[in-house]
Amino acid sequence: NFGFDFDALAEKDRDHMIHPWVDLGLTRTREPLIVVEGEGATVTDAKGHRMIDGIGGMWCVNVGYGRNEIAEAIAEQARRLCYFSPFGIIATPPSIDFAARLAAYAPGDLKHVFFTTGGSTAVDSALRFVSFRNNFLGKPKKKHIITREYAYHGSTLLSASVSGKPADRGNMDLITDYIHHLPVPNPYRRPEGMSLEAFCDAKVADLENKILELGPENVACFIAEPLLASGGVIVPPPGYQRRTWEICRKHDVLYISDEVVTGFGRLGHVFASKPVFDIEPDIITCAKGLTSGYVPLGAMLVSDRLFADLTATAGKGQFFANGYTYSAHPVACAAGMANLDIIEREDICGRVRENGPYFQQRMAELLELDMVGDVRGSQFMVCVELSADKKNKTVPPTNWDYAWRIFEKCRPKGLMVRPLSHLVILSPPLVITRAQIDETVEVLKQ
Numbered sequence: 296n297f298g299f300d301f302d303a304l305a306e307k308d309r310d311h312m313i314h315p316w317v318d319l320g321l322t323r324t325r326e327p328l329i330v331v332e333g334e335g336a337t338v339t340d341a342k343g344h345r346m347i348d349g350i351g352g353m354w355c356v357n358v359g360y361g362r363n364e365i366a367e368a369i370a371e372q373a374r375r376l377c378y379f380s381p382f383g384i385i386a387t388p389p390s391i392d393f394a395a396r397l398a399a400y401a402p403g404d405l406k407h408v409f410f411t412t413g414g415s416t417a418v419d420s421a422l423r424f425v426s427f428r429n430n431f432l433g434k435p436k437k438k439h440i441i442t443r444e445y446a447y448h449g450s451t452l453l454s455a456s457v458s459g460k461p462a463d464r465g466n467m468d469l470i471t472d473y474i475h476h477l478p479v480p481n482p483y484r485r486p487e488g489m490s491l492e493a494f495c496d497a498k499v500a501d502l503e504n505k506i507l508e509l510g511p512e513n514v515a516c517f518i519a520e521p522l523l524a525s526g527g528v529i530v531p532p533p534g535y536q537r538r539t540w541e542i543c544r545k546h547d548v549l550y551i552s553d554e555v556v557t558g559f560g561r562l563g564h565v566f567a568s569k570p571v572f573d574i575e576p577d578i579i580t581c582a583k584g585l586t587s588g589y590v591p592l593g594a595m596l597v598s599d600r601l602f603a604d605l606t607a608t609a610g611k612g613q614f615f616a617n618g619y620t621y622s623a624h625p626v627a628c629a630a631g632m633a634n635l636d637i638i639e640r641e642d643i644c645g646r647v648r649e650n651g652p653y654f655q656q657r658m659a660e661l662l663e664l665d666m667v668g669d670v671r672g673s674q675f676m677v678c679v680e681l682s683a684d685k686k687n688k689t690v691p692p693t694n695w696d697y698a699w700r701i702f703e704k705c706r707p708k709g710l711m712v713r714p715l716s717h718l719v720i721l722s723p724p725l726v727i728t729r730a731q732i733d734e735t736v737e738v739l740k741q
């Protein structure tokens with residue numbers, strides 16, 4: 296039994312653990328998958344069965360499992376100083392060092408780092424920062440937030456409200472005032488016969504028209520993942536990111552680039568905004584690969600341009616009333632430093648730029664199968680969209696569980712994928728080898 300009493304664990308899981316994003320009815324009837332250890336790009340379950348982790352934990356274990364160096368950095372910091380509050384003027388060396396190191400990687404003048412507990416709280420903090428700033432500067436009308444359908448930005452009330460996956464909105468009360476969802480820029484679902492260029496024009500126009508309709512003086516920000524990750528690895532048409540960023544600049548609307556998934560090597564750069572999409576956002580949010588998932592941490596990076604105005608708050612009894620006990624947690628920042636050491640020393644980003652196209656090219660072979668409607672992605676993010684009707688691209692009902700069945704078929708063959716209704720998503724650790732990529736594709740073909 297590999298040292299774990301699977302049945303006892305499964306029973307306790309059923310009785311006591313509430314899992315995120317589970318059909319609550321199924322937890323009583325489906326056996327849990329209990330993961331107990333990992334090495335490189337693989338994980339092993341409680342029954343001793345080893346699998347390639349096609350999910351990268353949850354798009355996050357970027358430098359792979361079993362990194363002693365990160366474990367040691369965590370242990371050393373925990374022994375020396377497990378925690379101290381970051382509130383007010385207090386700080387710890389790892390949090391200061393890590394902030395400075397992130398700022399050095401950030402595009403443009405994004406030099407100010409606010410640490411959070413994960414991606415949701417990074418997005419929440421970014422949106423709250425924007426509203427605080429506008430109110431403080433005497434622009435209280437600038438409140439509207441523009442986002443997109445199929446976006447995923449998190450699970451706090453505010454970050455969930457700017458998210459737009461239809462399946463996540465059922466039975467949930469969300470904030471709807473001041474939040475506007477544009478249609479998703481998904482090339483696969485563009486009107487029949489429309490060129491990519493024309494589609495891009497239309498999606499960029501959607502943003503500008505919405506800003507003009509609301510009045511630029513009333514619009515605070517546009518928030519966007521460079522590629523929509525959980526929404527189905529949607530890659531907008533070429534030029535879309537740059538052109539939407541330019542529209543925001545033109546109308547004095549802040550641009551928040553949510554790099555929670557795309558950062559820390561997944562697209563071949565520490566931050567993808569500038570090198571891949573040629574944008575210099577006003578704010579970048581990140582998490583996941585920030586510590587490669589070894590401990591929770593998120594961050595928002597704010598431009599000097601936005602931050603400088605706020606120094607005028609000094610002595611006015613005004614403060615940015617947002618923060619968490621575990622903001623800038625020293626153990627998490629120590630893990631983040633060790634994670635960046637590995638990314639730099641092993642040139643993880645270069646490795647992604649080299650192996651990413653191979654991964655995409657091999658995954659694209661799945662398009663030969665009748666049940667596959669689309670394969671899309673970039674570098675180490677990919678989505679296989681299943682289709683019961685390849686020609687007409689009919690969207691299946693949300694309870695269509697083919698992807699789930701593929702997840703279950705792949706497991707005994709040594710591969711874990713992420714099923715989402717009719718989508719099979721892969722975002723493996725960035726250290727996955729070419730042989731493991733080949734194996735992944737072969738298992739999926741079977």
Ligand code: PLP
Nearest residue numbers: 413414415447448449555556582
């Ligand atoms: N933003 C994006 C783009 C994400 O994909 C996610 C999580 O998947 C989040 C934010 C929320 O991050 P977290 O789950 O760490 O709160």
